[in-house]
Amino acid sequence: xxxxxxxxxxxxxxxxxxxxxxxxxxxxxxxxxxxxxxxxxxxxxxxxxxxxxxxxxxxxxxxxxxxxxxxxxxxxxxxxxxxxxxxxxxxxxxxxxxxxxxxxxxxxxxxxxxx
Amino acid sequence: xxxxxxxxxxxxxxxxxxxxxxxxxxxxxxxxxxxxxxxxxxxxxxxxxxxxxxxxxxxxxxxxxxxxxxxxxxxxxxxxxxxxxxxxxxxxxxxxxxxxxxxxxxxxxxxxxxx
DNA sequence: ACAAGGCATCGATGCCTGTCAATATAGACA
DNA sequence: TGTCTATATTGACAGGCATCGATGCCTTGT
Numbered sequence: 001x002x003x004x005x006x007x008x009x010x011x012x013x014x015x016x017x018x019x020x021x022x023x024x025x026x027x028x029x030x031x032x033x034x035x036x037x038x039x040x041x042x043x044x045x046x047x048x049x050x051x052x053x054x055x056x057x058x059x060x061x062x063x064x065x066x067x068x069x070x071x072x073x074x075x076x077x078x079x080x081x082x083x084x085x086x087x088x089x090x091x092x093x094x095x096x097x098x099x100x101x102x103x104x105x106x107x108x109x110x111x112x113x114x115x
Numbered sequence: 116x117x118x119x120x121x122x123x124x125x126x127x128x129x130x131x132x133x134x135x136x137x138x139x140x141x142x143x144x145x146x147x148x149x150x151x152x153x154x155x156x157x158x159x160x161x162x163x164x165x166x167x168x169x170x171x172x173x174x175x176x177x178x179x180x181x182x183x184x185x186x187x188x189x190x191x192x193x194x195x196x197x198x199x200x201x202x203x204x205x206x207x208x209x210x211x212x213x214x215x216x217x218x219x220x221x222x223x224x225x226x227x228x229x230x
Numbered sequence: 231a232c233a234a235g236g237c238a239t240c241g242a243t244g245c246c247t248g249t250c251a252a253t254a255t256a257g258a259c260a
Numbered sequence: 261t262g263t264c265t266a267t268a269t270t271g272a273c274a275g276g277c278a279t280c281g282a283t284g285c286c287t288t289g290t
Contacts, residue, residue, distance in 0.1 A: 039138070042148075057203070061229075092257050172236085209236080209237065
C-alpha cells in the first residue's frame with residue numbers, strides 16, 4: 001500500500017446534515033472535494049469512469065481537452081493523490097480508473113444515503 | 116427571485132460515472148463543489164443543517180469557530196452565492212438554512228444511486 | 231434623534247493553484 | 261546502442277482565495 005490517500009480516512013461518517021462535522025472530519029473531507037472542484041478534473045474523472053472497461057490512458061484524455069499534456073498529467077496526479085483514481089502502468093501507457101469507494105463515501109457524506 | 120444560483124442549473128444530470136460530463140455541465144457543477152471544498156465551510160454547512168429548526172444565525176456560527184466575524188460572513192456568502200444556503204433576515208439577525216435541493220442534486224451527480 | 235449591537239463590505243496581504251514551455255524519465259523497437 | 265513515443269517533473273507566471281482589521285449599514289431600544 002504505497003500511500004494513505006485522503007479517501008481512506010475521509011467521509012466514513014454520518015451525512016453532513018445529521019450532526020456537526022468535527023474539525024478533523026472537515027479537514028479530511030475538504031481535500032477530496034477540492035480535488036473534484038475543478039471543471040477539468042470533473043470531466044477527466046467522468047471520462048475515465050464512463051469509459052468502456054472503466055479505464056483510460058493519458059493519451060486518450062489529452063485528446064478530449066484543449067490543454068497541454070503536462071496540465072492533464074497534473075490534474076490526474078491531483079485526482080490520484082486524493083485517492084479518487086488508481087494508476088496502472090502497462091508498458092508505455094498509464095491507465096487510470098476511478099476508485100469507487102472514494103466516490104461512494106463522498107456521496108454518503110453529502111447525504112444521499114438510501115436506507 | 117434575486118439571483119440565479121449555480122445550484123439552480125447544475126447537477127440535474129446523470130451521475131458522474133454514467134457518461135462524460137460536457138464542458139458546460141462541468142463548469143456548472145465545479146463552483147458548487149468549490150464552495151464546499153473548504154473545511155470551515157463544510158463545518159458551517161453541517162452546523163446549520165444539523166441545528167434544531169435547520170437554521171442558525173451568524174452569531175451562533177461565530178461562536179463555534181476561532182475566526183473573525185468578517186471571515187465567517189465571507190464563508191456564508193460563498194455558500195449562499197453557490198445556492199447551498201438561503202438567507203432570511205429577521206430583525207437584527209440573519210438566519211441561514213441549507214437549500215436541500217442543492218445538496219441532493221450534488222449527491223445524485225456523485226452517484227450514490229445504487230439500483 | 232441618538233447610541234448600541236449584529237452583520238456586511240472594503241482593502242491589504244500572504245499563500246495556493248492552474249497553466250504553460252522546457253526538460254527528464256522510462257519503456258518499446260530497430 | 262540509439263531513437264521514438266508516452267508520461268512525469270520542474271520552474272515560472274498570473275490569477276484566485278482565506279484571512280484580518282477597519283469601516284459602513286441597518287435595526288432596535290432609549
